[in-house]
Amino acid sequence: MIDHLPILQVVVPLLGAPLCILVRNPRAVGLFALLVSTVTLLISCTLLQQVLLNGTLVYALGGWAAPWGIEYRIDYLNSYLLLLVSAMGAIVLVASQSSIGGELPRNRHMLFYTAYLLCLTGLLGILCTGDAFNVFVFLEISSLSSYTLISLGNDRRALTASYQYLIMGTIGATFIIIGVGLMYMMTGTLNMYDLAQRLPEVHNSKTVLSAIGFFIVGVCLKLALFPLHLWLPNAYAFAPSIATAFLAATSTKVAIYVLIRFIFSVVGPVFANTVLPLQEIFVVLGVSGIFATSISAIYQLNIKRLFAYSSVAQIGYMILALAIGTPLGLTATLLHLFNHALMKAALFLAIGGVVYRVGSAQLSHFAGLGRQMPWTMAAIVAGGLSLIGVPLTVGFVSKWYLVLALLENGWWPLTILVLISSLLAVIYVWRIVEWVYFSSPRIMIDEVKDPPLGQLVPIYVLVIANFYLGIDTSLTVGVSKKAAEMLFGGVF
Amino acid sequence: METLIDIVLLGFLVLTALAVAKMHDLFAVVMLSGIYSLLSASLFLDLDAVDVAFTEASVGAGISTLLMLASLKLVGRFEKRTRYRPMLALGVVLATGTLLIYGTLDMPHFGSAEAPVHQHVAPRYLNDSMEEVGVPNVVTSVLASYRGYDTLGETLVVFTAAIGVISLLxxxxxxxxxxKQKTPADMQQQIILRVVVKWLLPLILIFALYVQFHGDYGPGGGFQAGVIFAAGIILYTMLFGLNNASRVFQPEHLERIAALGVLLYAGVGIGCMVLGGNFLDYNGLSHDPVHGQHLGILLVELGVGLTVASVMITIFFKFTWRTVKHKYVKKR
Amino acid sequence: MNILGLYNYWIVVVLMMIGFYVVIAHENLIKKLVGLSIFQTSVFFFYISMGKISGATAPILDEQYQLYSNPLPHVLILTAIVVGIATTAMGLALVVRIQEAYGSIEEHEIQDQDTQDQMESRLEAYGFRKKHALSVRDLDE
Structure with missing residues (x-):
């Protein structure tokens, strides 16, 4: 059974999605999806444990050895992300049991949960696979289901956001297959590890260079790197809150994983940097992204949109850390990947609680909620503190490693810029605090109170994780370091 | 000869694409995109990709054009002129094109047998698939066995699209x-068409079944069969009305069949695991590996066919119900 | 010599770029989808072209033939075609709903309406009451 865990990780939610259609009853579908995602989470925990004990796991699908067949390959890097994605998938579904009724009519519940599990399947499939074309297939599963999830939002802008995402996402995916095709053309293989061995022979060819360019641009569209992020703010702002919480915590993270995997395991960091000015490009885009989108975040009136812009800014940090090009920098990227997911899931779930009670995510509707929804607002403040990077939170840990990595390379000016940008986060978080605690309530109705326990518990699980993993960093830092060393050591 | 056809077809394709870019009448644009697909199918045929040609003809020229026409009925026919000069777009396109052309410079030449693509992975499929899988159509054996997991993903993509369209429409x-109270279908008066279709329909459905089960030996397989089957039902629906068609194909049943198709495919994989092999390792399905491969391919192709046919019919029904609905919204 | 060997790819690049241009430069949402499918189909040509061997035949094994074209790109493109139709169907469904919600499928007209919405919510934030917004739900079911 243990041998089959890599495939079960993906096949369990894959089977769960069509079974949702057969279950049909709205309430039962919710519980069923929760069950499926819990099993998925358990599998990912076991997988991480196995990988830490025994090293990389390889699984040949259909019994055909790679590169003729498709293989799954689980190492430190993807088992770490598998844990993140499946944990977020399960926690968000706990909250959805009570909150989904507030935002979706009953007849859509079945479709919502089916799309949710499909999205989970797609993301897990991207993480597990060792085949470049298989990445594209599962990328499309996760993308199509994300478009569906976003379009389920109540505002009509959800539809245009979804359409815009569809166009940008498909362009990104098409660029990715152009890149994969060019690499296949020069090497005759699609398996990532086989590619890594055969690419050096054709390193100097213009075709491989253009392949790398296309692949990276395509992935950057998917991960919403500034200035290719235009689809993201509206998509997050107008999707149902549950969907936003899930997508914000997982989908861009998986795209960053694809980028890391491609640069480190397929092309090799040294080559990627020597033929393309990748480092310079990433530093410039990362830093300008941090500033441009943090400033946009300050001016937002919709709190979901505010945090969506802040998400793009956080992606900037991850890319900046990646650009440093040292094991410590990569550790910082991987840490921030995990930690940012924790913060944003907590924040968006808490906002989901507000939407459940107040019916809106407009900043003005948050006026005075500090007294009416004390627990939810405390969670938002805690998430905000973590986002700023206050000590004892996970946000501090990842910023600390980022600063360390920058200093290690002697990049003083960038360190100062990073610290200044944290002040921008202080400003947008403070704007929320101001509305929440220092304005008089808008509606003086007693009905407005904290959401039911079913939502508060998952929110607080995440908030506690934000503090606990900020103090005891052995899991996140430990695994990130191992993964970073593995990627730099070139050992698969 | 092949080269000549190749050049002529590519020339036509460029002309069609330019016309698409130029036209403002969306009806013409959609028809041209159908023509583009049909020309592509011919080009694929010229390049020895028979299965791809088959699929492109039935999907690109068939279903996709049909869906576009159905949505045109809902959104209006003419494109308005853009207000700004799209210099930025032009710049992006030129940059992308330049990068691609730059990439082509080191490519192995078109049609060359020494290209790396033909050296490493592909020879095993051509040389050994007959002993290992036992299916003459190599595309089928790669699709359903060597890379069967991609095809499971592909079936799931179709299923996902159905979920999206159902939830939107x-x-x-x-x-x-x-x-139900009303009126014959739009084309109900077309007696000649109705008579012809009554004759054609059984042939189309039988052809679909032939394509489904003959995919091992010739071009075809679950996907193409599903699309052809759906095309037959769509033809029937257009001439005899949604009510009649949806009496046979109830939406809930279609959704269930789509789900069952995916479950059948993944279930075969699980079955292989239970029998001691890896996921989708058909060798264990029977005492004789090649026999097991045959059985596995048959079952997964059936799963693909079920899902694709029911999803395509569902999507078409959703668009058509929407047009019906618009009729009433205007009346109310 | 070089030019003759690569003509196929160059025309395919031109086709891709026409499709890509239609996607990003046009404002009509249906036209964008048509452009997208032309872009994708042209990428398919690129894959299929690389699998072609001059003088070979389709990869269906038969004793009469010795030389076959490469089947792997065919398999990949079969998958990609399916992904393409799935995306198109989803995109068209979204366009239909956008038409119902906005009464237009031209990008700038939709943006104008969105800006107006945003202005209204900005006013509302400063204490003006919003007039009853157009309900999407009426058209939804």
Whole structure:
């Protein structure tokens, strides 16, 4: 059974999605999806444990050895992300049991949960696979289901956001297959590890260079790197809150994983940097992204949109850390990947609680909620503190490693810029605090109170994780370091 | 000869694409895109990709054009002129094109047998698939066995699209009730068409079954069969009305069949695991590996066929119900 | 010599770029989808072209033939075609709903309406009451 865990990780939610259609009853579908995602989470925990004990796991699908067949390959890097994605998938579904009724009519519940599990399947499939074309297939599963999830939002802008995402996402995916095709053309293989061995022979060819360019641009569209992020703010702002919480915590993270995997395991960091000015490009885009989108975040009136812009800014940090090009920098990227997911899931779930009670995510509707929804607002403040990077939170840990990595390379000016940008986060978080605690309530109705326990518990699980993993960093830092060393050591 | 056809077809394709870019009448644009697909299918045929040609003809020129026409009916026919000069877009396109052309410079030449693509992975499929899988159509054996997992993903993509379209284009029971009270279908008066279709329909459905089960030996397989089957039902629906068609194909049943198709495919994989092999390792399905491969491919192709046919019919029904609904919204 | 060997790819690049241009430069949402499918189909040509061997035949094994074209790109493109139709169907469904919600499928007209919405919510934030917004739900079911 243990041998089959890599495939079960993906096949369990894959089977769960069509079974949702057969279950049909709205309430039962919710519980069923929760069950499926819990099993998925358990599998990912076991997988991480196995990988830490025994090293990389390889699984040949259909019994055909790679590169003729498709293989799954689980190492430190993807088992770490598998844990993140499946944990977020399960926690968000706990909250959805009570909150989904507030935002979706009953007849859509079945479709919502089916799309949710499909999205989970797609993301897990991207993480597990060792085949470049298989990445594209599962990328499309996760993308199509994300478009569906976003379009389920109540505002009509959800539809245009979804359409815009569809166009940008498909362009990104098409660029990715152009890149994969060019690499296949020069090497005759699609398996990532086989590619890594055969690419050096054709390193100097213009075709491989253009392949790398296309692949990276395509992935950057998917991960919403500034200035290719235009689809993201509206998509997050107008999707149902549950969907936003899930997508914000997982989908861009998986795209960053694809980028890391491609640069480190397929092309090799040294080559990627020597033929393309990748480092310079990433530093410039990362830093300008941090500033441009943090400033946009300050001016937002919709709190979901505010945090969506802040998400793009956080992606900037991850890319900046990646650009440093040292094991410590990569550790910082991987840490921030995990930690940012924790913060944003907590924040968006808490906002989901507000939407459940107040019916809106407009900043003005948050006026005075500090007294009416004390627990939810405390969670938002805690998430905000973590986002700023206050000590004892996970946000501090990842910023600390980022600063360390920058200093290690002697990049003083960038360190100062990073610290200044944290002040921008202080400003947008403070704007929320101001509305929440220092304005008089808008509606003086007693009905407005904290959401039911079913939502508060998952929110607080995440908030506690934000503090606990900020103090005891052995899991996140430990695994990130191992993964970073593995990627730099070139050992698969 | 092949080269000549190749050049002529590519020339036509460029002309069609330019016309698409130029035209403002969306009806013409959609028809041209159908023509583009048909020309592509011919080009694929010229390049020895028979299965791809088959699929492109049935999907690109068939279903996709049909869906576009159905949505045109809902959104209006003419494109308005853009207000700004799209210099930025032009710049992006030129940059992308330059990068691609730059990439082509080191490519192995078109049609060369020494290209790396033909050296490493592919020879095993051509040389050994007969002993290992036992299916003459190599595309089928790669699709359903060597890379069977990609095809499972592909089936799931189709299923996902159905979920998306269903959730976007839901139609209430009231509209359906109103539809039942009324009026023949749009093309109900076309007696000649109706008679012809009555003759054609069984042939189309039998052809679909042939394509489904003959995919091992010739071009075809679950996907193409599903699309052809759906095309037959769509033809019937257009001439005899949604009410008649959806009496046979109830939406809920179609959704269930789509789900069952995916479950069948993944279930075969699980079955292989239970029998001691890896996921989708058909060798264990029977005492003789090649026999097991045959059985596995048959079952997964059936799963693909079920899902694709029911999803395509569902999507078409959703678009058509929407047009029906618009009729009533205007009346109310 | 070089030019003759690569003509196929160059025309395919031109086709891709026409499709890509239609996607990003046009404002009509249906036209964008048509452009997208032309872009994708052209990428398919690129894959299929690389699998072609001059003088070979389709990869269906038969004793009469010795030389076959490469089947792997065919398999990949079969998958990609399916992904393409799935995306198109989803995109068209979204366009239909956008038309119902906005009464237009031209990008700038939709943006104008969105800006107006945003202005209204900005006013509302400063204490003006919003007039009853157009309900999407009426058209939804």
């Amino acid at each position: 839901r139609v209430s029971r009231r509209t359906k009730e109103e539809e």
